[in-house]
Amino acid sequence: MTATAPGTVTDTPVDLGAPLLVDDLRRASAPLHVLVSPAVRDRLDRGRAHLRTVLADDDRPVYGAKTGFGALVGFAGREDEADQCDNTLAHLGAGQGPDLPADIVRAALLVRARSLSQGVSGVSASVVDDLAAMFATTFVPAVPRYGSVGASGDLIPLAYATQALRGRGHAYFDGDRMPASEALRLAGLTPLTLDGRDALALVNGTSVTTAATALALDSVRASHRAVQDLTCLLVDVLGADPGFLDPHLISAYGHQGAITVAGRMRDTLAGTTPTGDRALQEPYSIRCSPQLLGAAEDALRYVDGIVAADLGGVSDNPLFFPDEDLVVHGGNFFGQPAAFAADVLAMVTASLGNLAERQLDLLVDPVRNTGLPPMLAAGPGLQHGLQGVQLATTAFVAEIRRAALPASTQSLPTNLHNQDVVPFGTQAALRAYDVAELLRLLCGSLALGLRQAVHVGGRRPTAPGCAALLDTLAAAIHPVDPDRPLDADVRLAADLVTGTRC
Structure with missing residues (x-):
C-alpha cells in the first residue's frame, strides 16, 4: 500500500449508507474518508436494541451469542459477553502462509463495514465507527493467506483482521509490520471492544472473497x-x-x-x-x-x-x-x-x-x-x-x-x-x-x-x-x-x- 500519513485523506468520502462500488474498494488501499450517516446509525441502533430484546428472552436461541460455534452449536457458550468474544476468535487463529496484500485486507474490511451497516447483524454502532476511523489511516491488519474455505464466511482471515483491530497479533502502519497494539497507537486508533455478537458478525461473512474478486475484476x-x-x-x-x-x-x-x-x-x-x-x-x-x-x-x-x-x-x-x-x-x-x-x-x-x-x-x-x-x-x-x-x-x-x-x-x-x-x-x-x-x-x-x-x-x-x-x-x-x-x-x-x- 502507498505510504501516506495518518489522516491524510484526499479522495471523496465513501458513505456506508450508499451502494458500495468496486472503485471504492480500489481507493480503500490508501487513507479514505468513510461516513457513518445518521440513517446508518439509526439502523444499527434499532438492530442492536432488537438483539438485546432477543437475548433477554431465555426461550429464543441465538447462534454464537448463547451457543458454541460451528459443529459445537449444541453446547452453551460463555456467559460473559467479553469472554464470548474471545471464545469466538481464539480458536480461529489457525491461518498460515504469507500475509495477504494490503489492498485486499482493507477492501475486505470496507465490504464488512458495509454489510454490518445495513443493520441486520445486531452489532453495536461503535464497531462500525471504529472501522470507519481505521480507513482514515494507513493501518492494515496482518492476515495470513491460507485457512478459509469461504463457507461460513472467511472465518480465519477475518478473525486475524478483527484481532489486529483489538490490538492483538500483528499489523502494518505506513507499510511497516509490527505488533498490532503499536500500529494502533501510531495510527491514533482505539482498540475495538467487542461482545460475542460483534465478534461473530465481523468474521461470519465472505468479505475477503468478495474483495479479492472485485479487485481482480477491476484489473x-x-x-x-x-x-x-x-x-x-x-x-x-x-x-x-x-x-x-x-x-x-x-x-x-x-x-x-x-x-x-x-x-x-x-x-x-x-x-x-x-x-x-x-x-x-x-x-x-x-x-x-x-x-x-x-x-x-x-x-x-x-x-x-x-x-x-x-x-x-x-x-x-x-x-x-x-x-x-x-x-x-x-x-x-x-x-x-x-x-x-x-x-x-x-x-x-x-x-x-x-x-x-x-x-x-x-x-x-x-x-x-x-x-x-x-x-x-x-x-x-x-x-x-x-x-x-x-x-x-x-x-x-x-x-x-x-x-x-x-x-x-x-x-x-x-x-x-x-x-x-x-x-x-x-x-x-x-x-x-x-x-x-x-x-x-x-x-x-x-x-x-x-x-x-x-x-x-x-x-x-x-x-x-x-x-x-x-x-x-x-x-x-x-x-x-x-x-x-x-x-x-x-x-x-x-x-x-x-x-x-x-
Missing part, C-alpha cells in the same frame, strides 16, 4: 480494454485489413459482447489504411479477436453482476429483523456466487493472456510479421530484442493455465460435517487476483513489442487513435537498441496501457 477489465487497444495497434502497425471488424459481419454473429468490442475497436482503428501486403485472411489471433474479446466481455458482465450483488448484500448469520421481531438462522455467509464468478474470471484471464502472448509471437516472427527482423532485434545476432520478453510471456501463460483449474468444484467436507459442502470461493478469488497481475504483464509485454516493432521497421500507425497510443508508449520507453534488461519496461508499459499501477 482484468483494465487489461481487457488494453488488449483491445493493443490488437488495434498490431493491426495498424502490420498494415492489416480491419475488415474482420465489419459491423455486418459482427452483427450476424449475434453476441452482444462481440458487437460492443468490435464497435470500440472500429473507433480505435478509424482512419487506418491497409498496406495490401498481408494475406487475405489474418491468423485467428487477429481475425477472431472480436469474437474472443467479445466472449470475454459477456463473461465479465456476469462477474460484474455477482460482485455488485455481493457488495450490496449481507453475508452473516444469524440476521435480525427488528420490524418483524425476527431472528433468522441460515447460510448467507456461503460464498458460492463469488466462487463461480472468480473461476470464470480466471478462465477469462487465461484466454486473454493466451491471445496477448500469441499476438506477441506473431509480431516477433519474421515469417508472419511482414518482414520485420526476428525477435524485433535492431541487429539480429548482435542483439536479441524481445527474445527474453517472449520467453517470459510463455512462462506467464503457463502459470495462468496451471492456476485456472476451477476451485468451486473442489468441495471437501469439514467441521464434523457441519460444513459438508464448501465453495472454496476464497481460493478462487485469491487465484483470480494473482493471475490478473500476470495478465497485466502480458499486456505490457505486447505493448513493448509494438513500440519496438515501429523502431525496427514497422510502419507508423495511420489511425489517429493507434498513433496516440504508440506515442504514449514511445514517450516513456526507449527503443531496445542496444539490448538491456526489460523487466521494468514491461511493468511501465503495463501501467501505461491498463491505466493501473499494482
Whole structure:
C-alpha cells in the first residue's frame, strides 16, 4: 500500500449508507474518508436494541451469542459477553502462509463495514465507527493467506483482521509490520471492544472473497480494454485489413459482447489504411479477436453482476429483523456466487493472456510479421530484442493455465460435517487476483513489442487513435537498441496501457 500519513485523506468520502462500488474498494488501499450517516446509525441502533430484546428472552436461541460455534452449536457458550468474544476468535487463529496484500485486507474490511451497516447483524454502532476511523489511516491488519474455505464466511482471515483491530497479533502502519497494539497507537486508533455478537458478525461473512474478486475484476477489465487497444495497434502497425471488424459481419454473429468490442475497436482503428501486403485472411489471433474479446466481455458482465450483488448484500448469520421481531438462522455467509464468478474470471484471464502472448509471437516472427527482423532485434545476432520478453510471456501463460483449474468444484467436507459442502470461493478469488497481475504483464509485454516493432521497421500507425497510443508508449520507453534488461519496461508499459499501477 502507498505510504501516506495518518489522516491524510484526499479522495471523496465513501458513505456506508450508499451502494458500495468496486472503485471504492480500489481507493480503500490508501487513507479514505468513510461516513457513518445518521440513517446508518439509526439502523444499527434499532438492530442492536432488537438483539438485546432477543437475548433477554431465555426461550429464543441465538447462534454464537448463547451457543458454541460451528459443529459445537449444541453446547452453551460463555456467559460473559467479553469472554464470548474471545471464545469466538481464539480458536480461529489457525491461518498460515504469507500475509495477504494490503489492498485486499482493507477492501475486505470496507465490504464488512458495509454489510454490518445495513443493520441486520445486531452489532453495536461503535464497531462500525471504529472501522470507519481505521480507513482514515494507513493501518492494515496482518492476515495470513491460507485457512478459509469461504463457507461460513472467511472465518480465519477475518478473525486475524478483527484481532489486529483489538490490538492483538500483528499489523502494518505506513507499510511497516509490527505488533498490532503499536500500529494502533501510531495510527491514533482505539482498540475495538467487542461482545460475542460483534465478534461473530465481523468474521461470519465472505468479505475477503468478495474483495479479492472485485479487485481482480477491476484489473482484468483494465487489461481487457488494453488488449483491445493493443490488437488495434498490431493491426495498424502490420498494415492489416480491419475488415474482420465489419459491423455486418459482427452483427450476424449475434453476441452482444462481440458487437460492443468490435464497435470500440472500429473507433480505435478509424482512419487506418491497409498496406495490401498481408494475406487475405489474418491468423485467428487477429481475425477472431472480436469474437474472443467479445466472449470475454459477456463473461465479465456476469462477474460484474455477482460482485455488485455481493457488495450490496449481507453475508452473516444469524440476521435480525427488528420490524418483524425476527431472528433468522441460515447460510448467507456461503460464498458460492463469488466462487463461480472468480473461476470464470480466471478462465477469462487465461484466454486473454493466451491471445496477448500469441499476438506477441506473431509480431516477433519474421515469417508472419511482414518482414520485420526476428525477435524485433535492431541487429539480429548482435542483439536479441524481445527474445527474453517472449520467453517470459510463455512462462506467464503457463502459470495462468496451471492456476485456472476451477476451485468451486473442489468441495471437501469439514467441521464434523457441519460444513459438508464448501465453495472454496476464497481460493478462487485469491487465484483470480494473482493471475490478473500476470495478465497485466502480458499486456505490457505486447505493448513493448509494438513500440519496438515501429523502431525496427514497422510502419507508423495511420489511425489517429493507434498513433496516440504508440506515442504514449514511445514517450516513456526507449527503443531496445542496444539490448538491456526489460523487466521494468514491461511493468511501465503495463501501467501505461491498463491505466493501473499494482
